[in-house]
Amino acid sequence: MRRTALLAASAALVAGVLAWTAGAAPSAPAAFAHPGVTVSQGQLDFTRSKVNAGAEPWKGAFDQMMASKYADLNRTPTPRAVVECGSYSNPDHGCTDEREDAIAAYTHALAWYVTRDERHARKAIGLMDAWSAVIRDHTNSNAPLQTGWAGSSWPRAAEIIKHTYTGTWANSGRFAAMLRTVYPPEIINGSNSNGNWELSMMEAAVGISVFLEDKASYDKAMAKFRTRTAAYVYLESDGVLPKTVPSQNLNTREKIVKYWQGQSTFVKRPGAGRDPGARSARRAASEFRQRVRRSRVRDPNLLPSGRRVDAAQSADHRKTMGPWHAASFGSSSARHRASARRTRCCPRRIAASGGARTAWWASSNTTDGPAPR
Incomplete structure (x- = not known):
């Protein structure tokens, strides 16, 4: 207490x-x-x-x-x-x-x-x-x-x-x-x-x-x-990259990421000022999911990113994804849980430098590939 x-x-x-x-x-x-x-x-x-x-x-x-x-x-x-x-x-x-x-x-x-x-x-x-x-x-x-x-x-x-x-x-x-x-x-x-x-x-x-x-x-x-x-x-309101101290001349994304000890993904509200560099990847993932939904056939060995795995790997993948859904969507509506299952998206925990600043990214654009930036 x-x-x-x-x-x-x-x-x-x-x-x-x-x-x-x-x-x-x-x-x-x-x-x-x-x-x-x-x-x-x-x-x-x-x-x-x-x-x-x-x-x-x-x-x-x-x-x-x-x-x-x-x-x-x-x-x-x-x-x-x-x-x-x-x-x-x-x-x-x-x-x-x-x-x-x-x-x-x-x-x-x-x-x-x-x-x-x-x-x-x-x-x-x-x-x-x-x-x-x-x-x-x-x-x-x-x-x-x-x-x-x-x-x-x-x-x-x-x-x-x-x-x-x-x-x-x-x-x-x-x-x-x-x-x-x-x-x-x-x-x-x-x-x-x-x-x-x-x-x-x-x-x-x-x-x-x-x-x-x-x-x-x-x-x-x-x-x-x-x-x-x-x-x-770093705060979410800072934007796609953390604020910097002018005297350090951290004037590019590469320099900022290096200064943050390799941390390349920062917290951002879904849909709010996302990094343009990630748009093509998100668009490709979205188009892939649409094709899957239109076909109405789900290949259990096909991951949302388009990567194919064998049956054993697919089973392991589903086991891995399960707890994330249970923990993150347990209090959501049935519709949201169903949507999460359909798109195979899972919230990605994004930890900033030192592990002290964390947040949840709950976006349908999050796949098994790199988290959205």
Whole structure:
């Protein structure tokens, strides 16, 4: 029940973000709300009340967080002046250390807010101070991704401490300077690599912009986020091909298909703006089915595409097709089920890159050959 609600909320969030990306150009608010990176004041207060009341799942999640290595008050930071990260973090010269210290700082900031135990606030400050005193650069091939990963966690911690902790943070200015000079130069202009790189980088850029109240950087990061998100998740309304990021020069179908790791069939409403390149194949299949219906003789060894198979293969084909019909047309009218049987069409599950975006194609033009594009 809880999982279903979470999945529904996640789906609604993704849909909302994608719909939002089609709107007007983003602009920074007249005044930034603090704390305002990942979690707001209202969310922090709500979660704290639930944890203190012992309500689930908040209390259980909080207990897990407090039992993790990131909440250890004895943690010793391991900063480096230059963090060098190669592909797959090989070499790993400070990559894991930086990411985990940043996560630990955020963990202690959350722990401080919920428990009001100042030891956690001071530990978060100690971790942030250790790195702001030392780090100067990120290098090697994974530098942009590494900068995005660590840079998304640091401002989360800093926002909570700066705007809720009543104790002193003497080096907060130095930490702000670190966020201003070390991270944005590596991430603010985005990436022409994979979408997950740029989205991670923009998450960091937006968070840093909020902490620094840098409206120009916020607008730039949000514009890239909106463009990349629209190209990262394919929607039926996008048309016969996914949206692209202009700077990647994916200006042909061949380039787009290659970028989508060979995915060549995308979801499209039957009859709405289909790819002209598939029209002749659909027309041929339609003419073949008409000839079969006119003859009123069905050859059991002849597939809708016109390919002939032996009796054993035909039996296997019918067995294979059966479950698809049962699953897909079980709730349809008898007329639709009969039509499906006559044309031997079956819905084709079209999975986009990563398997996260799927839809059903229920078209009479779908045969045992390639799915319509």
